[in-house]
Amino acid sequence: MMPNRRRENAIIGLGVIALAQVRSRKRKNFWIKNCLLNHDEECPMPLLPELQENNPDDFRNYLHMTDACFHQLFALLSPYIKKRDTCMRTAIPAEQRLIATLRYLATGRSLQDLKSTTGISPQALGLIIPETCSAIIQVLQKDYIPFPSNPQQWQDVAAQFQHQWDFPNCGGAIAGKHIRIVPPPNSGSDYLNYKGFCSIVMLAVVSATYEFLFLDVGKNGCNSDGGAIMQTEFYKRLQNGSLNLPPAEENVEGLNFVFVADEAFALGENILKPFPMRNLTPEQRIYNYRLSRARRVVENAFGIFSSRFRLFLTPINLAVYKLNHVVLCCCILHNFLLRNSSSYLASVSTDEDPAVSGPAEEAASRPSVGVMTGLEPGHAELPSQDAHDIQQKYLEYFVGKGAVPWQEIVADYLI
Structure with missing residues (x-):
């Protein structure tokens, strides 16, 4: 009898405690505020x-x-x-x-x-x-987000680069930025980048008119430019030849169809980067200037993007899967406004001929370091001899048939 009575008392005691806890909970005065x-x-x-x-x-x-x-x-x-x-x-x-x-x-x-x-x-x-x-x-x-799918569409993109920036056979400018985030719980240093804050990587290919052609978002912030692009579907398709790029014989001067990038990326048969900034010859300075002039569209695009969508100027406190949708949405809206709002580019310099404005104005229109942090240069693999040969052919074109009147003055002024 004693064990049964103790059990009953224990059950009654637990019930009293549970009831007290329920009564002690703060009751909501209303389901939703009137306002x-x-x-x-x-x-x-x-x-x-x-x-x-x-x-x-x-x-x-x-x-x-x-x-x-x-x-x-x-x-x-x-x-x-x-x-x-x-x-x-x-x-x-x-x-x-x-x-x-x-x-x-x-x-x-x-x-x-x-x-x-x-x-x-x-x-x-x-x-x-x-x-x-x-x-x-x-x-x-x-x-x-009109990613080209056949040679003619790529040629249309290249025609814009030729008309706007005097750069032939170019399918886009490549760059990446860090997007500040509040890191997920228990993520450790997975999102910690080389600048000391947590981020995800946004990598983009941009057209001559500042439109995003390709986007990859969500890689952890510890990736470099080169490391980030190697993990994208774009790079995999570029490597296996499934991007349907125009063949060299259909391009200007029989040159390879290329994308322009900065020092962080590996030189390749379809990716051009500048010569290292030491002991440059006059021809290499001209090549670097012409490539930089085409590549700056991606830096300008990121500047316009972050100025319009100021969400990206502060750490974003969203789950990563939601954040990926938000970033892609903003890029789509960026392209939407470019096409439908005449005032969207009102504050952006798009000088086409520095011979008219002068080298100082051309230098001033070059993009400065923006509020969105760029990616850390990676340790790329050594490029092939074919890649070096293609880079040299573009150099010869820029100082030969493809020269523009102001390039020597501006290249000497800028470098």
Whole structure:
């Protein structure tokens, strides 16, 4: 009898403790705050229509996007982000979902901070923003990240480089940047880069008109430029010949079709890099200048990108899989705005002829180190003799048939 009574007393005691713990829990006074429940009436978003109508400059500053571009984007996305009302509450309108997402991308403000200006809870914003970014990718990626798939499309890209930057047979400029992140729990030093902060790597191929042609996002920040590109699908296809690049006999002067890069990448039969900056001959200085002039489009593209989407100026506190979608979404929006907003490049210098502006202005238009940190130069493998021969052929072309009148003056001024 005694063991049974002790067992009963123990059970009763555990029940009393459990009941006390339940009663001690703080009860929620309400399911949702009134200011969030009535967000249509009590948040600043209803002021946006007035800004659109009477103060277009203020509206553009709010979203970093013109009214026309916003309505064009909303018309495309509305069917994909609209939600149904339920018996519990009305759905957040599709327009407010898009505005909240664009405001987050444009400012990088915390979700808690955005609550005050959108009237949407941080918990809801944490779902709305990735969902809207995924919808933008789904709707726009095919048309606005136009990675070439056949020789003619590559030749179209090369024609832009020839016209804009006097560089023949060029399929794009390659570079990578570190995107600051708040590291995932228990990640150790996996995301710690050579600058001492945690990041993921964004590697891009950019056209002559600053559009992103190819993107790879998500590699750990400890990778160098060369190490990052070797892990991408682009590099694998470049190596196995499945990019469908134009054959040399169809190119200017029978030269290889190439991509321009900086010192961090390995010289290859389809990747050109500058000569080392020591004991340069006059011809090598001209080659370096001409290559740098074409390659700077990728640095300018990153500068425009980070200026428009200021989210990338602060550490981003999102799960890595969500962050990959956010980065890709911003790149798609970058290309969308390039094509549809005449004011998007208003502050960017695109001098084509330094003979008109002078070498000092040409030097001033060269990209400086931006707020997005570049990748660390890696220890690349020794290039083949064929790669050296192709580099030499381009040098001979730039000082011969492909020379431009101002190149000697500018090359001497810059180097």
